[in-house]
Amino acid sequence: MKIRKLYGKIILRGKLKAITGLKIGAGRNVAEIGGVDSPVIRDPVTQYPYIPGSSLKGRLRSLFEIYIATLKDDPNFFNKDIGTKDNPVRIHVCEDYEKAVVCPVCRLFGASGDKSNFPSRLIIRDLHLTEEWRKKPLEELTEVKPEISIDRITSKTNLRHFERVVAGAEFEFEIIYNVERLDQWQEDIKNLFTAMSLLEDSYLGGSGSRGYGKVQFAFESIELRPLKYYQTGDEETVFLVKDVKEKSTKTLLKEFDTLFSDIKRYLEEEVKSPKEAVTGGV
Structure with a gap:
């Protein structure tokens, strides 16, 4: 039994902008003749394209894992193979709670080990189009891009059509961080910003090496909701x-100490007793 505490939640909101076309596919087993080989994922009710929170979270984690592995210079850091015999894919997962709680990757994004689990401190909602972009006709939100692959041995060509969200589209994001340790929240939030910054110079979705998926974050608000808020509303x-x-x-990384000074002061001065935190067993 591991005791976890909750001192409040930090809510981050803003916009994710697609600088280049964005392809997060819904998957299709058989393409229709003359149709799109890889359509984008859409809301089943509105048919608007959206970005699953799991896609964003997974990409942030994978980039941050590489970043931490580089700092640690540990050849055994990527300790779990989730691939196949012919195509091994190695990731990092702490085996137990004691290791996960001090691991910058697992305590932020979660870990599912053989001995115990460590629930993620992050909640990343699905990203839906902003109100401005929801006003546009559906046909203006995506484009179908033809691409030709060439077999380097036979020179045979294969024409495929990929659907992607048009460049310039904006999505609203909401990320919730659970403040569970007073000595770790600042490092966790900075690490989250680092992962988001790494993503901006990488890509989201498929075909990133071919120019797809360049994105940019712009924040709208950041707030701390302490336990008093949930007790009183x-x-x-x-x-x-x-x-x-x-x-x-x-910019948030550069100005972190100044911007988060009020939250730091509250958590240091007003949360003085373990009784002020909600506790629960894991």
Whole structure:
């Protein structure tokens, strides 16, 4: 039995902009004749394209794993194979709770080990189009891009059609971080910003090496909802981080100590006793 605590939740909101075409496919076993080989994933009700929170979270984790592996310079860091015999894919997963709670990757994104699990401190919602982009006709939200692959041995060509979200489209993101340790939350949030910054210079979705999936984050608001908020519903108990609108992840990293000073002061001065945290067993 592992005891976890909760001191509050940090809510991050903003926009993710597709700088180049974005392909997050819904998958299709058999393509229709003359149809699209790889359609984008869509909301089944509205038919608007969206970005699953799992896709964003998985990409952030994979980039952050490489970053931490580089810092640690540990040849055994990628310790779990989730691939096949012919195509091994190695990832990092802490085997037990004691290792996960001090691991910058697993305590943030979660771990499912052989001996115990460590639930993620992050919740990443599905990203839906902004109100402005939901006003556009469906046919203006995506494009079908033809691509030709060439067999280097036979020179045979294969024409395929990929659907992707058009460049410029904007999606709303909401990321929730559970403050479970007073000595770790600052490092965790900085690590989250680092992962988001790494993603901006990488790609989201498929075909990134061919120019797809360049994205950019712009923050709208960051707030701490302490336990008092959940006990009373009083909005005045919420701590807002000032001057974050339209800021990038890189700017937030540079100005972190100043921007998060009020949250730090509250968590250091007002949460003085373990009784002030909600506890639960894992």
